[in-house]
Amino acid sequence: MIQGRTKRHPDYPIDPLFLDRWSPRAMSGEPISETALKTLLEAARWAPSAFNAQPWRLLYARRDTPQWTVFFGLLNERNRVWCPHAAALVLFVSEKVNSTTGQPSITHSFDAGGACENLALQGTLMGLVVHSMQGFDYERARTELRVPDGYRVEAMCAIGKPGDPGKLPPALQERESPNARKPLAEIACEGAFVW
Numbered sequence: 546m547i548q549g550r551t552k553r554h555p556d557y558p559i560d561p562l563f564l565d566r567w568s569p570r571a572m573s574g575e576p577i578s579e580t581a582l583k584t585l586l587e588a589a590r591w592a593p594s595a596f597n598a599q600p601w602r603l604l605y606a607r608r609d610t611p612q613w614t615v616f617f618g619l620l621n622e623r624n625r626v627w628c629p630h631a632a633a634l635v636l637f638v639s640e641k642v643n644s645t646t647g648q649p650s651i652t653h654s655f656d657a658g659g660a661c662e663n664l665a666l667q668g669t670l671m672g673l674v675v676h677s678m679q680g681f682d683y684e685r686a687r688t689e690l691r692v693p694d695g696y697r698v699e700a701m702c703a704i705g706k707p708g709d710p711g712k713l714p715p716a717l718q719e720r721e722s723p724n725a726r727k728p729l730a731e732i733a734c735e736g737a738f739v740w
Contacts, residue, residue, distance in 0.1 A: 552722065556729045566669040567723040568676040571713055572705030574630040576608065581671065582633055585704065588667030594656035600640040601657040601699075604690055607633045615689055619701070621680040627713060631674075631703035636686060637661055638696045657699045668704060676703045 553564045586603055594600060606612035608631065616634040617625070628634070639657035643650040650656075661677060668675035683698045692698055710721040731740075 553725065562666060562669060564723075566665055566675075569674050569707065569710070569721055570627040570676060570703075570717055571708040571710040571721055572627070572630040572632070572674050572703070573708035575632065575706045577632040577673065577704065577706065579607075581673070582607065582704070584671065585664045585667050585673075585675070586635075589660040589664040592656065592659035592663045594659070595650065595652045596643055596645040598640070598643045598645045598650065598656070600643070600650055600653040601660040602638045602640070602696065603660075604636040604638065604692075605633055616701075619681040619686050619689070621682070624678055624680040624703075627717060628703050630705060630708055630712075632705040633703075635664070635702045635704065636690065637699040637701070638692050639699055640696050642695055654697060654699060661700060661702065664702065672707070674703070674705050674707050677701070678703065 555564065582605065586605070589601065589603060590599070592599075592601070604616075606616035613634070616636065617628065620628055637657050637660065639650075639653040641650060641653055642648065643653075665675040665677065677700050679700055681701050686692065686698050686701075710718050713721060734740075
C-alpha cells in the first residue's frame with residue numbers, strides 16, 4: 546500500500562497516510578476477521594457530523610455468508626469483474642432528517658462521506674484495500690436491503706486484503722495504480738468562487 550507514497554506528490558506537506566490511501570481493485574480473496582471488519586466500522590463511527598447526529602448507517606455482507614449474494618447481486622457488471630475477491634461489501638446510507646433537531650439535514654451526505662473516509666483511512670493503516678464505488682443498483686439496494694424512505698443510499702465499499710494485479714482483466718491492470726489529484730489552485734481559493 547506504500548505505492549501511493551512513491552507515486553503521488555503533494556503541493557504542500559501532508560501526512561503520508563493521505564498519499565497511501567488509494568482505491569485498488571486487486572484483492573486476494575482471503576477473508577478478513579470479524580474483528581478487523583468491526584475495527585473499520587468503528588473508525589467510521591467516529592466521523593464528525595452536524596449536531597453530532599451521526600446520520601450514517603452501514604449495512605454489510607461478508608463473503609461466504611447468505612447476505613453476500615444479495616449485496617454482490619446489486620453490483621453493476623464492471624464491478625462484478627473484480628469484486629468476487631473482496632472479503633466484505635459495505636453499503637453507506639444516511640438519514641435525511643437530523644435526529645437531533647427534527648429538521649431536514651443539509652449535510653447528511655457530507656457527514657456520511659466523512660464516515661466513509663474514516664473507514665478508508667483505517668483500512669489503509671491496517672494494510673487493507675478499501676474501494677468505494679457508485680456502480681451498483683441504488684433502487685434495488687433500497688428495496689432488497691429494506692432501506693426506509695427517510696434514508697438516502699450513498700455508496701458501497703469493497704474491502705479485502707491486497708491481491709495480485711496481474712489477475713485482473715488487462716483493462717483494469719492498466720488502471721491499478723494510485724492516481725494524481727488536481728493542483729490545489731484548481732480546487733481552493735481565498736474569497737469568492739473563481740472557476
